[in-house]
Amino acid sequence: MRxxxxxxxxxxxxxxxxTRWADGRLTVDKTAALAEVxxxxxxxxxxxxxxxxxxxxxxxxxxxxxxxRVKVEGPGQCYPGICGxxxxxxxxxxxxxxxxxxxxxxxxxxxxxxxxxxVETYLDMSGPFAEMYPYHRLQLLGxxxxxxxxxxxxxxxxxxxxxxxxxxxxVARATAGLTPPEREVFELGxxxxxxxxxxxxxxxxxxxxxxxxxxxFCTATYGLTQLTPPWILHPNEVIDGALTGPYRTAFAMxxxxxxxxxxxxxxxxxxxxxxxxxxIVLRTEWTTQHEKQMIxxxxxxxxxxxxxxxxxxxxxxxxxxxxxxxxxxxxxxxxGIKTVFLTSEDDATDGAPTMLEPLPEADAIVxxxxxxxxxxxxxxxxPVSRVIGLERKVIHRGSGVGLHxxxxxxLPTAGPLPPPWRYDDHYGFGSQSCIE
Amino acid sequence: xxxxxRVAHYLNQFFAGIGGEERAGVGVSTRPEPVGxxxxxxxxxxxxxxxxxxxxxxxxxxxxxxxxAVAAIRRELEALxxxxxxxxxxxxxxxxxxxxAAACRAAAALGIPAVTGMHPDNPAVEAHxxxxxxxxxxxxxxxxxxxVASLARFALRLARGEALGPAELEGYVAQGKRRxxxxxxxxxxxxxxxxxxxxxxxxxVSEVPFHAPDRVTPAAPIADLGRATIAMVTTxxxxxxxxxxxxxxxxxxxxxxxxxxxxEALTPEGWEAYHAGYFNHIVNRNPNYILPLSFLRDLxxxxxxxxxxxxxxxxxxxxxxxAMARQLGHRIGEDLREARVDGVLLVAT
Amino acid sequence: MGIPVGMISAIYSFxxxxxxxxxxxxARIEHVCGxxxxxxxxxxxxxxRIVRKALEALTVPVSGPxxxxxHEGPAEEAVHAS
Numbered sequence: 001m002r003x004x005x006x007x008x009x010x011x012x013x014x015x016x017x018x019t020r021w022a023d024g025r026l027t028v029d030k031t032a033a034l035a036e037v038x039x040x041x042x043x044x045x046x047x048x049x050x051x052x053x054x055x056x057x058x059x060x061x062x063x064x065x066x067x068x069r070v071k072v073e074g075p076g077q078c079y080p081g082i083c084g085x086x087x088x089x090x091x092x093x094x095x096x097x098x099x100x101x102x103x104x105x106x107x108x109x110x111x112x113x114x115x116x117x118x119v120e121t122y123l124d125m126s127g128p129f130a131e132m133y134p135y136h137r138l139q140l141l142g143x144x145x146x147x148x149x150x151x152x153x154x155x156x157x158x159x160x161x162x163x164x165x166x167x168x169x170x171v172a173r174a175t176a177g178l179t180p181p182e183r184e185v186f187e188l189g190x191x192x193x194x195x196x197x198x199x200x201x202x203x204x205x206x207x208x209x210x211x212x213x214x215x216x217f218c219t220a221t222y223g224l225t226q227l228t229p230p231w232i233l234h235p236n237e238v239i240d241g242a243l244t245g246p247y248r249t250a251f252a253m254x255x256x257x258x259x260x261x262x263x264x265x266x267x268x269x270x271x272x273x274x275x276x277x278x279x280i281v282l283r284t285e286w287t288t289q290h291e292k293q294m295i296x297x298x299x300x301x302x303x304x305x306x307x308x309x310x311x312x313x314x315x316x317x318x319x320x321x322x323x324x325x326x327x328x329x330x331x332x333x334x335x336g337i338k339t340v341f342l343t344s345e346d347d348a349t350d351g352a353p354t355m356l357e358p359l360p361e362a363d364a365i366v367x368x369x370x371x372x373x374x375x376x377x378x379x380x381x382x383p384v385s386r387v388i389g390l391e392r393k394v395i396h397r398g399s400g401v402g403l404h405x406x407x408x409x410x411l412p413t414a415g416p417l418p419p420p421w422r423y424d425d426h427y428g429f430g431s432q433s434c435i436e
Numbered sequence: 437x438x439x440x441x442r443v444a445h446y447l448n449q450f451f452a453g454i455g456g457e458e459r460a461g462v463g464v465s466t467r468p469e470p471v472g473x474x475x476x477x478x479x480x481x482x483x484x485x486x487x488x489x490x491x492x493x494x495x496x497x498x499x500x501x502x503x504x505a506v507a508a509i510r511r512e513l514e515a516l517x518x519x520x521x522x523x524x525x526x527x528x529x530x531x532x533x534x535x536x537a538a539a540c541r542a543a544a545a546l547g548i549p550a551v552t553g554m555h556p557d558n559p560a561v562e563a564h565x566x567x568x569x570x571x572x573x574x575x576x577x578x579x580x581x582x583x584v585a586s587l588a589r590f591a592l593r594l595a596r597g598e599a600l601g602p603a604e605l606e607g608y609v610a611q612g613k614r615r616x617x618x619x620x621x622x623x624x625x626x627x628x629x630x631x632x633x634x635x636x637x638x639x640x641v642s643e644v645p646f647h648a649p650d651r652v653t654p655a656a657p658i659a660d661l662g663r664a665t666i667a668m669v670t671t672x673x674x675x676x677x678x679x680x681x682x683x684x685x686x687x688x689x690x691x692x693x694x695x696x697x698x699x700e701a702l703t704p705e706g707w708e709a710y711h712a713g714y715f716n717h718i719v720n721r722n723p724n725y726i727l728p729l730s731f732l733r734d735l736x737x738x739x740x741x742x743x744x745x746x747x748x749x750x751x752x753x754x755x756x757x758x759a760m761a762r763q764l765g766h767r768i769g770e771d772l773r774e775a776r777v778d779g780v781l782l783v784a785t
Numbered sequence: 786m787g788i789p790v791g792m793i794s795a796i797y798s799f800x801x802x803x804x805x806x807x808x809x810x811x812a813r814i815e816h817v818c819g820x821x822x823x824x825x826x827x828x829x830x831x832x833x834r835i836v837r838k839a840l841e842a843l844t845v846p847v848s849g850p851x852x853x854x855x856h857e858g859p860a861e862e863a864v865h866a867s
Contacts, residue, residue: 115685196636209715210714261622262627287795288796289798289799292796310631319755320796338634340630343644345614345644346757347759348613349757350762351613352612353649358646358647358649360646363646365643366630366643369617425623431619431620432618433617433618433626433643434617434644435603435617435619436602436604436614436615649803649804652806653787654846656787657844719816722821730829735836778843780788781790781840782791782793783792784793785814785817
C-alpha cells in the first residue's frame with residue numbers, strides 16, 4: 001500500500017467569492033459551502049466562522065476538529081465509513097491535505113442521551129490555556145450547526161458530524177487539480193531484517209457500554225464505534241482517516257488522531273530505527289473481567305502473530321478502561337513483546353498509585369502528567385472578545401443525566417470559565433509530565 | 437574554615453560490633469565516635485563533616501519496644517545536636533531497615549533531617565518511604581562502599597539545609613509525592629526513545645515507578661451467619677429517585693446513608709442510579725442489581741442471616757481519588773463497627 | 786476487630802490486584818447482581834447465587850485477596866495478575 005500525501009499549508013482563511021487555495025491562503029465561498037451543508041434536511045441551522053491564532057476568541061461546544069483531507073487518486077474516500085461515507089479500504093494512491101488548519105464542529109448536540117459522557121471541550125486561540133493545545137497554532141474554520149431537535153440522538157449526531165465533513169471536503173477539494181507544495185510518500189517498504197519489529201496498539205474508547213447502543217456516535221473505525229475485537233490497520237488507513245475522533249477531550253479529535261505525532265514518528269522512522277508492522281486498534285470499555293482479559297489476550301496474540309517484538313500503547317479514555325489496556329500490556333510482555341505505555345496519571349494525593357491498576361509488567365511508562373485540569377492547577381481561562389458557538393457554557397450539570405446533584409448552572413462563554421475537567425494529552429504532543 | 441557539620445550515625449548491634457542475633461535485644465547506647473562502617477562514612481564525608489556520635493540499638497529491642505526505643509534514640513540525638521542523622525545502611529535486612537526508619541522518625545521529631553539506606557525490596561521501604569528519605573543500596577554488605585558514598589552525599593546536603601529535587605533525578609527511593617514536571621521534550625519522543633532503549637536491552641527508567649497497592653489484613657470470618665447482621669454498601673451511585681439529596685455522579689466527597697428499615701426491596705419508583713461511569717438505565721429498572729436488598733430480605737426471612745442492617749451506604753465511586761475513598765471508607769467502617777454489624781456486602785460497578 | 790467485607794464486582798481481578806480480600810464475581814458492571822437478559826425468574830436466581838456466594842465468603846478465613854466465583858464450587862485462592 002503506497003500513499004502519497006500532498007500538503008497544502010494554510011496560513012490564512014478568509015471568506016470570498018470562490019473556494020480556492022493559493023500560496024497558503026484559503027478563501028472559502030461561504031454560501032456554497034453552507035448550501036452543501038443544508039442539502040441535508042436534518043440540518044436546522046448552519047453558519048461558518050473563522051478563528052486565527054492569537055485571536056481573542058473562544059469556541060464552544062467543540063465536538064470535533066477535522067483536518068480537511070481528500071482522495072485525489074486511489075480507492076475510497078477520506079474519513080471512510082462514518083456518516084454513510086464510502087467504506088472502501090483507503091490508504092493507497094494520493095491524498096491531499098490542508099495542513100495547518102482544522103474544521104471545527106460546533107454544536108450543542110451531546111454524544112448520547114444515556115448520561116455520563118458530555119461534550120466539555122472549548123478552545124481558545126490565545127492565552128495560557130490555548131497554549132496547552134495544538135489548535136491555537138491552526139487556522140480554524142468553525143461550523144456552528146444545529147440539527148432538527150425532533151430527531152433521535154444518533155441522527156442528530158450523524159447530521160452535525162456529516163455537516164462538518166461536508167465543509168472539510170468542500171475546502172479540501174479546492175486542492176484537487178493543484179500541485180502540492182510538499183509531498184511525502186508513506187509506505188511500509190522492505191527493510192533490514194535485523195531491525196526490531198514494532199506495532200502501535202491504539203486504545204480507543206467505544207461508547208457502546210455507556211450509551212447502551214451499538215451505533216452511538218464517537219471515535220470510529222470505518223464508521224463503527226461498537227466494541228470490536230482487535231482491528232489491524234495499515235498506517236496509511238489512519239492517514240486517510242479510517243480511525244476518526246472524536247471522544248470527549250481536546251486531544252481526542254479527528255485532527256489529533258490524523259496528526260498523532262507518536263504514530264507519525266513511528267511511521268517515518270520505519271526502515272531506520274525499526275520495522276513498523278502496523279496499528280492494532282484496541283476498543284475499550286468492555287464490562288466484565290472476562291471480556292477485558294480476553295480482549296487483552298487477543299490483542300497481544302494479534303501483535304505476536306504479526307511478529308511484533310515491541311509495542312507502543314496509548315489510550316484515550318479513563319476509569320475502568322485502563323484495565324484492558326494495562327492487561328494488554330501485561331499480556332504482550334508475557335509473550336515477550338516489549339511495551340512502552342504513554343498515559344496520563346490520576347490523583348497522587350497521599351501517595352496513592354496514579355495508575356488505576358498498577359501491574360509490574362507495565363515497567364516503561366511515559367507520563368503526560370495528571371489528566372485533571374484541577375490537579376494541574378490550570379488557571380481559569382480569562383475573558384475573550386468573541387465567541388463562536390453558544391453564548392453560555394454549562395458549568396455544573398444537574399441531576400438526571402448530569403454530573404452533579406441539583407440544577408444545571410451556566411456561565412457566559414465569553415467570561416472567565418473553569419477549564420474542562422480533563423486535559424489528557426493522549427498522544428504525547430506536549431512535554432508536561434509528572435515526577436516523583 | 438567553618439566548623440565541620442555535626443553528623444550522628446545509627447547502627448544496629450551487629451554493625452556496631454556488639455554481637456549477632458544473640459545480642460539483638462540490646463538497648464540504646466551511644467559512642468562518641470565513628471564505629472564500624474561509620475569509619476568509612478567519615479572518610480566519605482571528609483573534612484566537611486564530623487561524626488560526633490554513633491547511636492546503637494539492637495534490632496529486636498526496636499521491634500519489640502519501638503516507642504521506648506524511639507524515645508531513647510531521641511534523647512541521645514538531643515544530646516548530640518547533629519545537623520543530620522545517617523541510619524544504617526541496612527541493605528536487605530528487614531528488621532534493621534525498620535529500626536533505621538524508627539531512628540529517622542526520632543530525628544524528625546527533633547527537626548533533624550535524616551537519611552537511611554537499604555535495598556529497594558527491604559520491607560521497610562514500602563512501609564516507610566513516604567516519610568523517610570531512603571537511598572537504594574545493594575542487598576548485602578558487599579555494597580557498603582557505594583552505600584556509604586551515597587549516604588555521605590545526601591547527608592552533607594541535608595546538613596547544609598539544601599532542598600532535594602525529585603527522587604527520580606536525585607536517586608533516592610520515590611516517596612509517592614508526584615508532581616507536575618516539564619520534561620523538556622514531547623511525550624511522544626520520550627516514548628520512542630524508551631522503546632528503542634527497551635528493544636536494545638538498555639536500562640529504562642519508567643516515568644511512573646511501579647508501587648504495589650496497599651494490602652489490608654483480612655478481617656476474621658463470621659462464625660455463624662444465622663446470627664449475623666449484614667450491612668450493604670454500594671459505589672454504584674445509588675440515589676433516591678429524583679436525587680433529592682443532590683448526590684453527585686462522580687468524584688465523591690461524601691457518602692449518603694439511607695434507611696432500608698421498612699423496605700423489602702429497592703423499587704424503580706423509589707431509587708435510581710446516578711453514576712457517570714456506566715450505563716445507568718438497567719439499574720434504574722432494578723436497583724437491587726447494585727444494592728442486593730431484595731436478596732438479603734429473602735435470606736433474612738428464611739433465617740439464613742439474622743438481620744439486614746438498617747442503614748445502607750451509597751456513593752459514586754467513579755473519579756473518586758484514592759485518598760478520599762480511604763477517608764470515606766474509614767468513616768463508613770467506624771459507623772458499622774459502632775452499630776455492631778457483623779459483615780458487609782459491598783457492590784462495585 | 787475488622788468487619789469482613791464481601792466485595793461483589795464484575796471486574797474482579799482488578800478488585801483483587803488493588804487489595805480487596807474477599808472478592809465475589811458479579812455479572813456485569815451495568816448489572817452486578819443478576820442479569821435482566823435471563824428473564825425475571827432466572828435473573829433473580831442468578832442474583833441470589835451471587836449474594837449467597839458473597840455471604841459464604843464472609844464465613845471463610847482468607848489470608849489475602851481471594852476470589853469467590855458463584856459460577857464454580859468452593860472458594861479458590863487468588864491467582865492474581867502478577
